[in-house]
Amino acid sequence: MSDVKEVKRALISVSDKSGLVEFASKLADQGVEIISTGGTARKLKENDIPHKEVSEITSFPEILGGRVKTLHPYIHVGILAKEDEEHKKQLEEHGISYIDLVAINLYPFEETVSKPDVTMDDALENIDIGGPTMIRASAKNWPRVSIVVDPGNYSDILKELDNHGGIRESVRKELALKAFQHTNYYDSVIVDYLSKNIDDKETDTGEDDAEVFKEKDSIEFFNKTSLRYGENPHQNAAFYHTEDVDLRMHQGKELSFNNLNDTEAALNLVKEFTDPCVVAVKHTNPCGVGVSDDLLTAYRKAYDSDPVSIFGGIVALNRPCSEEVAEAITEIFVEVVIAPQYSREALEVFKKKPDIRVLETDYGREGTKLDIKPLTWGYICQEKDNKTASVKTWEQKTGGNLSEDKMKDLEIAYKVVKHVKSNAIVLVKDGQTVGVGAGQMKRVGSADIAIKEAGEKAKGSVMASDAFFPFNDTVQQGVDAGVSAIVQPGGSKRDEDSIKLAEENNIAMFFTGTRHFKH
Numbered sequence: 001m002s003d004v005k006e007v008k009r010a011l012i013s014v015s016d017k018s019g020l021v022e023f024a025s026k027l028a029d030q031g032v033e034i035i036s037t038g039g040t041a042r043k044l045k046e047n048d049i050p051h052k053e054v055s056e057i058t059s060f061p062e063i064l065g066g067r068v069k070t071l072h073p074y075i076h077v078g079i080l081a082k083e084d085e086e087h088k089k090q091l092e093e094h095g096i097s098y099i100d101l102v103a104i105n106l107y108p109f110e111e112t113v114s115k116p117d118v119t120m121d122d123a124l125e126n127i128d129i130g131g132p133t134m135i136r137a138s139a140k141n142w143p144r145v146s147i148v149v150d151p152g153n154y155s156d157i158l159k160e161l162d163n164h165g166g167i168r169e170s171v172r173k174e175l176a177l178k179a180f181q182h183t184n185y186y187d188s189v190i191v192d193y194l195s196k197n198i199d200d201k202e203t204d205t206g207e208d209d210a211e212v213f214k215e216k217d218s219i220e221f222f223n224k225t226s227l228r229y230g231e232n233p234h235q236n237a238a239f240y241h242t243e244d245v246d247l248r249m250h251q252g253k254e255l256s257f258n259n260l261n262d263t264e265a266a267l268n269l270v271k272e273f274t275d276p277c278v279v280a281v282k283h284t285n286p287c288g289v290g291v292s293d294d295l296l297t298a299y300r301k302a303y304d305s306d307p308v309s310i311f312g313g314i315v316a317l318n319r320p321c322s323e324e325v326a327e328a329i330t331e332i333f334v335e336v337v338i339a340p341q342y343s344r345e346a347l348e349v350f351k352k353k354p355d356i357r358v359l360e361t362d363y364g365r366e367g368t369k370l371d372i373k374p375l376t377w378g379y380i381c382q383e384k385d386n387k388t389a390s391v392k393t394w395e396q397k398t399g400g401n402l403s404e405d406k407m408k409d410l411e412i413a414y415k416v417v418k419h420v421k422s423n424a425i426v427l428v429k430d431g432q433t434v435g436v437g438a439g440q441m442k443r444v445g446s447a448d449i450a451i452k453e454a455g456e457k458a459k460g461s462v463m464a465s466d467a468f469f470p471f472n473d474t475v476q477q478g479v480d481a482g483v484s485a486i487v488q489p490g491g492s493k494r495d496e497d498s499i500k501l502a503e504e505n506n507i508a509m510f511f512t513g514t515r516h517f518k519h
Contacts, residue, residue: 003168003169004164004165004166004167004168004169005100005144005145005146005166005167005169005172006100006165006166007027007030007032007100007101007146007161007166007167008031008032008033008098008100009032009033009035009078009097009098009099009100009101010027010032010033010034010035010099010100010101010102010103011034011035011036011054011075011078011079011099011101011102011103011104011134012024012034012035012036012040012044012051012102012103012104013036013037013038013040013054013103013104013130013131013134014040014103014104014105014151015105015106015107015108015128015131016105016108016151017039017040017043018151019151019154020040020043020044020151021043021044021047021049022154023103023151023154023157023158024044024047024049024051025047025049026158027101027158027161028049028050028051030161032101033052034049034050034051034052035051035052035053035054035057035075035099036051036052036053036054037053037054041053054072054075057074057075058072058074058075073094073096074094074096075099075134076133076134076137077090077091077094077096078091078096078097078098078099079099079102079134079137079138079141079145080137080140080141081096081098081141081144082141082143082144083144098144099145100144100145100146101145101146101147101148101157101167102134102135102138102145102146102147102148103148103149103154104131104134104135104138104147104148104149105131105149105150105151106128106131106132106135106149106182106183106186107126107127107128107131108126109123109126109127109128109186109189109190109193112126113126113189113193123193127190128186132183132186132187135147135149135179135182135183136179136180136183138176138179139175139176139177139179139180140176142172142173142175142176143169143172145172146167146171146172146175147172147175147176147179148175149175149178149179149182150178150182153175153178156171225238225239225240225241225255226238226239227239227254227255227256227257227259227260228253228254228255228256228259229256229257230256230257230258231257231258235257237256237257239255239260246361246362246365247359247360247361248359248360248361249357249358249359249360250342250347250350250358250359250360251347251350251351251354251356251357251358252336252354252355252356252357252358253355253357255336255357258283259314259335259336259357261284262281262282262283262284262313262314262335262336263281263314263316263336263338263359265281265284265285265286265314265419266279266280266281266286266314266315266316266336266338267316267338267361267363268419269281269286269289269316269415269416269419270316270317270318271318271363272388272389272415272418272419273291273318273412273415275291275292275293275298276291276292276293276294276295276297276298276318276319277289277290277291277298277317277318278290278295278298278299278301278302278315278316278317278318279302279315279316280302280303280305280306280309280310280313280314280315280316280334281313281314281316282309282310282312282313282314284421285419285420285421285436285438285439286416286419286420286433286436287305287306287309287310287313287436288301288302288303288304288305288306288309288310288432288433289301289302289305289412289416289428289432289433290302290303290304290305290431290432290433291408291412291431291432292431295317295319295321295322295325296322296324296325296328298431299315299317299325299328299329300328301430301431301432302315302432302433303328303332304432305432305433305434305436306433306436306453310332310334311332311333311334312333312334312335313334313335314334314335314336314337314338315329315334315336315337315338316337316338316339317337317338317339317340318339318340318363319339319340320339320340320341320342320343321337321339321341321342321343321346322343322345322346323343323345323346323348323349325346326342326345326346326347326349326350327349330349330350330352330353330356333353333355333356334356335356335357336356336357336358336359337350337356337357337358337359338359338360338361339359339360340360340361340362340363341360342358342360368384369383369384370382370383370384371383371384371385385418385516385518387514388415389411389414389415389418389512390411391407391410391411391510393512393513394487394510394511394512394513395490395510395511395512395513396508396509396510397490397499397502397503397509397510397511398499398502398503398507398508398509399485399502399503399506399507399508399509400508402485402508405430405431406462406484406485406508408431409428409429409430409431409461409462409485410428410462410464410485410487410510412428412431412433413426413427413428413433413462413463413464413487414464414487414512416428416433416436416464417464417465417466417516418466418516418518419518420436420437420438420439420466420518421438421439421518421519422439422466422467422517422518422519423437423439423440423441423442423443423445423446423466423467424436424437424438424439424446424465424466424516424518425437425443425446425447425449425450425463425464425465425466425474426450426463426464427450427451427454427457427458427461427462427463427464427483428461428462428464429454429457429460429461429462434453434454434457434458434461435449435450435451435452435453435454435457435458435461436449436450436453437449437450437451437453443465443467443469443470443474444473444474444477447463447474447477447478448477450463451477451478451481454481458481458482458483459481459482459483460482460483460484461481461482461483461484462483462484462485462486462487463478463483463485463486463487464486464487464488465486465487465488465489466489466515466516466517466518467488467489467515467516467517468488468489468490468491468492468495468515469488469492469494469495469498470492470494471494471497471498472494472497472498472500472501475498475501475502475507475509476501478507479501479502479505479507483507484507484508485507485508485509485510486502486507486508486509486510487509487510487512488509488510488511488512489511489512489513489514489515489516490511490512490513491511491513491515495511
């Protein structure tokens with residue numbers, strides 16, 4: 001059996017008609033018989049491209065307003081038939097011809113339901129039936145049939161025909177995989193819409209839970225980009241993203257697994273802040289955070305937080321990057337810079353350091369709602385920790401009124417500690433992290449690291465903990481270091497011990513009621 005399959009007969013029925021005329025015209029020029037339907041057939045007719053309508057093949061008209069047109073044995077037998085003698089015999093008996101190529105894309109369901117005034121009737125009418133059926137039939141029979149669901153692949157098909165006289169096996173197989181991914185994603189969008197819009201659903205976990213977690217679910221991964229390597233050079237890696245990804249790379253070396261993972265950590269933290277903020281990340285932990293009235297000062301604060309760890313790290317900005325900020329960043333080597341926008345002058349500055357990866361993305365993008373981790377037995381999924389710190393909701397347990405600046409430092413500290421690997425302790429002073437203790441098995445260990453890193457800057461700083469203090473030993477460390485205020489979730493059986501120690505040492509202590517473990 002030949003690796004290359006000729007294309008003598010093609011069925012084309014597309015909702016997205018971009019590239020259709022050129023593609024169909026060149027197929028016709030090569031002697032390919034084209035079968036088409038509805039609006040696609042009208043488009044071909046308008047451009048004088050030879051074709052037959054499906055009703056000519058089936059001797060049955062399109063009915064129910066177009067709901068039924070390709071669901072017919074003369075179509076599906078032509079797609080599903082193999083090249084063995086038994087199938088050939090049956091095709092001859094019934095007067096059916098093989099279909100070698102199918103070009104389909106589906107009704108715009110996702111586009112339709114994204115409209116604010118969409119009705120359930122609108123949604124249902126845009127659930128494609130014949131399209132997915134033909135796609136799946138074609139993809140199942142990829143050893144003979146080529147299935148094209150993306151207009152971006154039209155040129156690839158034409159090159160195959162020009163260079164090989166048909167479609168090679170490797171290409172057909174790749175197209176089939178893409179086809180199944182396409183229908184899988186299409187169905188997942190329908191499931192997501194219906195799960196949110198069926199009024200009579202009942203669930204013990206509440207409506208919000210039902211929208212996030214389903215009895216059966218699928219995760220769509222497509223548009224693969226190969227990465228430089230994984231966590232280590234001996235590990236291969238790839239980045240799978242959705243079709244509407246808005247991550248733009250202005251310059252720099254090929255991205256690695258660690259680059260993207262660390263960049264995600266930096267981006268999630270910097271988006272917590274409304275004031276100008278710069279975050280430096282190393283191995284997914286923030287090593288420096290600066291908040292100020294202007295971005296350059298914020299960068300200087302982030303740099304001064306830990307001038308050693310920022311080297312080779314990730315820098316995230318929550319404001320457009322100006323020329324002066326770019327000049328400051330390029331005084332050292334960083335792996336990645338990410339910002340919502342760059343001035344033309346800033347990009348020119350970065351060109352002097354071509355190895356720095358300069359990324360741009362839309363900071364208003366919501367992103368995925370789930371945090372997913374692989375296990376030996378499957379995956380565990382949770383909603384992302386999107387609860388943002390607000391001093392207005394905290395309960396003050398000790399101390400008097402604090403200055404506005406001190407309260408702002410407490411809020412910064414609690415926003416940062418949320419993004420530090422547990423157990424986590426963060427010290428902040430004057431809008432700047434001065435000590436970050438991350439990932440220790442005991443909380444006092446994290447406090448030791450943060451206090452040692454801060455040095456003299458610990459005096460007068462504020463301390464944040466991602467979880468409650470099971471004992472008052474960490475509070476004692478804060479007392480000894482000279483911290484002026486502490487924020488923690490509270491909830492320990494020994495809370496009173498920590499409160500008492502803070503009160504005795506004139507340290508203001510706040511309970512948030514929200515834990516932020518990060519494992």
